[in-house]
Amino acid sequence: MSETRIFLLPDLGEGLTEAELVSWHVAVGDTISVDQPIAEVETAKSTVEVPSPYAGIVAELHGQPGETLDVGKPLISVTPVGASEPAEPVTAPTETELGEPVETHPEAEAYREEEKAGSGNVLIGYGTPGGHGVARRTRAPKTSVSVLEPQETKPTDDDLTLLRTRVPGKLGAVISPLVRRMAREHGVDLGELPGSGEGGLIMRRDVEKAIHAPVAEPAKTKPVETRPAETRPVETAGAPEGVDTRTGLPIAARTPVRGVRKAVAANMARSRSEIPEATVWVDVDATALLELREGLKAGGSQVPGLLAFIARFVTAGLKRYPELNTRIETASDGSQEIVSFDGINLGIAAQTDRGLVVPSVRAAEKLTARELDTEIRRLTDVARQGKATPTELGSGTFTLNNYGVFGVDGSAAIINHPEVAILGVGRIIDKPWVVNGELAVRKVTELTLTFDHRVCDGGTAAGFLRFVADAIENPTTLLADL
Known part of the structure; x- marks a missing residue:
C-alpha cells in the first residue's frame, strides 16, 4: 500500500x-x-x-x-x-509560543x-x-505513549520569530495565527485585549482568560418595544443585487485587498495611527547638479542617475543627523525607547504592478554615488518583477521617495513604519529664481521631509533638510568619492 x-x-x-x-x-x-x-x-x-x-x-x-x-x-x-x-x-x-507555563x-x-x-x-x-530534500518525520516510539501527548518544550528565538505575525489594521500587538483563530471562534476582540507576553505579545493564555472571564450583568432597564417594520433589514430589503445601498449606484467591481496592497494598507494605517508626524519642505535650485551630470556625460564616463546623487546626500545627512535614522520601540509596560543603528539601510520607494514596495540598499552609507546607482537599479528591477526578498523589502531604516517621476511637485508622504522619517523629491522644472541679485530661470525641485516628532524636534528635521538641499545646490562638496 x-x-x-x-x-x-x-x-x-x-x-x-x-x-x-x-x-x-x-x-x-x-x-x-x-x-x-x-x-x-x-x-x-x-x-x-x-x-x-x-x-x-x-x-x-x-x-x-x-x-x-x-x-x-x-x-x-x-x-x-x-x-x-x-x-x-x-x-x-x-x-x-513562549516558555512560560500555560x-x-x-x-x-x-x-x-x-x-x-x-x-x-x-x-x-x-x-x-x-x-538533501528529505522530509523529517516523527515516528511513534515503540511504547504505549502517543507522539501527540503533551510534551514539555522550550522554544528557541528562531521559533518565536517564525510564530509571530502582525495583524492588519488597528492591532499593533503580535500574535500567532492559532491564537487569532481561537479568538475569532470564541468572539474575543483582539483589538481590546492587552498582551501579557514580551513586547505586548498577545498569547494563548490571554485569549483563554478572556474566554473564561465572567460576563458582567447588564444594567436592568425597561425593554424598548420595537416593531419589525422599524428594523434595518426592512429598510434595505428588496435592494437590487449589485446596487450599493448607501449611494444607490450599481457596483462595478469588488476587488479583494490582499498581497502587497493588503500589506501596504495595514502599514500605512498603522503609521497614521501611531506616529505623531510633522512635515517640512523647501524649494531647491538643482541647476548645479544637472550641470555636473552633463559635464560627466561629456567626459564619457558612466554617470549615476539623479536619485543616486540625492541618495548619497541623504546618507551623508543622516550621519550628521542620526536621530532620523532610528526606530521607536514600545515595551510591554508602555515605556518607549529610541533605537539607533550603526549603519543606514536606505529604502527606495518603487511603484510596481503589485503596488508600492520599498526595497532597501543595505549599508548605503558605505557606497559611492555610482555604487548606489547600481544597487538602486537592481533593487527597483527585482521589485517590479516581484522577486525582491523579504530581507530586501523589510530592513530599511530611512526611505527616499522620488514621486517627481509622476509629474508632481510635492507630497506629505506617510512614514514607512517602523521608520521615523521619509524624504520626498518632486519633479525638476524651470522656475524664476534670484541668483546674485538678478532674476534667472533655474532648474528647481521641492524636497519634503515627513518625520516622527517623538524622535526629534523641528530644528533637527530642518537641519537635515537644509543639509540635503545645500548639497544639491553645491554638489561637488560631497562627491569627491565619485
Missing part, C-alpha cells in the same frame, strides 16, 4: 502567515523530483516558487489559482514511487493538538533541511 505524503505550505518568514496561490507548475499524475518547483505563490512581500521536498507522483493539489492558503495547511500530496510501507501519522516539530482549559485542547501538528517546513526557495 503506497504512502501518500502531504506537503504543507512552508513558513514564509518575516511574520507572513498566508500566501495567494498564483499558479501550479505540476498536475495530478505528474512525476516530480526533490526540490522541483511545484507552485508559484504571492505573499505580501514578493512572488516566489515553492519547491517540493518529496519525489514521487502528484496525488492531489490542495488549492486553486487565486485562492489564499494559510501557512501550515496542505499544499500538495505526493505518493512515492514504489512505496510499500503502511501509512503512519506524520507530525512536524511542536510549535509553542494554564490548561478544556476549550483550548483542540488548539494545542492542532499546534503540535503544525508546519515545520523550511523557508521556501531555500531547499530542504540539510540540502
Whole structure:
C-alpha cells in the first residue's frame, strides 16, 4: 500500500502567515523530483516558487489559482514511487509560543493538538533541511505513549520569530495565527485585549482568560418595544443585487485587498495611527547638479542617475543627523525607547504592478554615488518583477521617495513604519529664481521631509533638510568619492 505524503505550505518568514496561490507548475499524475518547483505563490512581500521536498507522483493539489492558503495547511500530496510501507501519522516539530507555563482549559485542547501538528517546513526557495530534500518525520516510539501527548518544550528565538505575525489594521500587538483563530471562534476582540507576553505579545493564555472571564450583568432597564417594520433589514430589503445601498449606484467591481496592497494598507494605517508626524519642505535650485551630470556625460564616463546623487546626500545627512535614522520601540509596560543603528539601510520607494514596495540598499552609507546607482537599479528591477526578498523589502531604516517621476511637485508622504522619517523629491522644472541679485530661470525641485516628532524636534528635521538641499545646490562638496 503506497504512502501518500502531504506537503504543507512552508513558513514564509518575516511574520507572513498566508500566501495567494498564483499558479501550479505540476498536475495530478505528474512525476516530480526533490526540490522541483511545484507552485508559484504571492505573499505580501514578493512572488516566489515553492519547491517540493518529496519525489514521487502528484496525488492531489490542495488549492486553486487565486485562492489564499494559510501557512501550515496542505499544499500538495505526493505518493512515492514504489512505496510499500503502511501509512503512519506524520507530525512536524511542536510549535509553542513562549516558555512560560500555560494554564490548561478544556476549550483550548483542540488548539494545542492542532499546534503540535503544525508546519515545520523550511523557508521556501531555500531547499530542504540539510540540502538533501528529505522530509523529517516523527515516528511513534515503540511504547504505549502517543507522539501527540503533551510534551514539555522550550522554544528557541528562531521559533518565536517564525510564530509571530502582525495583524492588519488597528492591532499593533503580535500574535500567532492559532491564537487569532481561537479568538475569532470564541468572539474575543483582539483589538481590546492587552498582551501579557514580551513586547505586548498577545498569547494563548490571554485569549483563554478572556474566554473564561465572567460576563458582567447588564444594567436592568425597561425593554424598548420595537416593531419589525422599524428594523434595518426592512429598510434595505428588496435592494437590487449589485446596487450599493448607501449611494444607490450599481457596483462595478469588488476587488479583494490582499498581497502587497493588503500589506501596504495595514502599514500605512498603522503609521497614521501611531506616529505623531510633522512635515517640512523647501524649494531647491538643482541647476548645479544637472550641470555636473552633463559635464560627466561629456567626459564619457558612466554617470549615476539623479536619485543616486540625492541618495548619497541623504546618507551623508543622516550621519550628521542620526536621530532620523532610528526606530521607536514600545515595551510591554508602555515605556518607549529610541533605537539607533550603526549603519543606514536606505529604502527606495518603487511603484510596481503589485503596488508600492520599498526595497532597501543595505549599508548605503558605505557606497559611492555610482555604487548606489547600481544597487538602486537592481533593487527597483527585482521589485517590479516581484522577486525582491523579504530581507530586501523589510530592513530599511530611512526611505527616499522620488514621486517627481509622476509629474508632481510635492507630497506629505506617510512614514514607512517602523521608520521615523521619509524624504520626498518632486519633479525638476524651470522656475524664476534670484541668483546674485538678478532674476534667472533655474532648474528647481521641492524636497519634503515627513518625520516622527517623538524622535526629534523641528530644528533637527530642518537641519537635515537644509543639509540635503545645500548639497544639491553645491554638489561637488560631497562627491569627491565619485
